[in-house]
């Protein structure tokens with residue numbers, strides 16, 4: 079896959095706790111130059127939509143731990159959409175998932191999906207889950223009519239793996255994120271079935287791609 083084919087599959091990402099507006103603008107500049115999407119913190123969405131209207135903008139909801147009250151997550155999603163977000167990446171409530179409260183997990187996601195007219199991706203944070211829990215998380219996301227499932231926040235101890243992309247692809251399209259740092263790693267995720275890559279290394283990935 080060459081650089082131009084790969085670029086639109088990448089959500090070039092900046093989500094760290096110290097992310098400034100300058101950091102967001104730098105990611106948007108790179109996203110615009112290369113033809114990538116961008117994934118940025120919620121507080122920066124309004125500015126980003128004005129600064130780089132040509133870039134498809136994702137933001138994160140309930141980030142990074144996913145344990146906000148469901149009403150807060152829904153409201154956060156609506157505010158982000160109204161501010162200009164094109165897609166939402168919401169962190170699942172891992173505590174509820176691990177406690178087996180799958181109906182509550184799915185209901186919360188369904189409320190968010192129903193509240194916004196844009197695609198919702200569900201971050202399941204695979205590093206914290208058993209394979210059975212990963213399957214349950216993906217099933218809850220599918221029941222909630224989410225558009226995709228996403229492996230990781232990038233802030234847990236592990237990120238995307240080929241095995242997890244294969245497992246998750248059985249339920250919904252997958253965004254592989256967390257630790258994807260090179261063209262070869264991105265291609266391994268796509269070959270495993272991923273349809274999107276989330277990475278703070280979007281430029282490095284594309285610089286390794288054939289032109």
Ligand SMILES: O=C[C@H](O)COP(=O)(O)O
Nearest residue numbers: 231232256257276277278
């Ligand atoms: O949502 C995507 C992740 O935050 C990116 O993680 P990364 O910095 O390991 O590429």
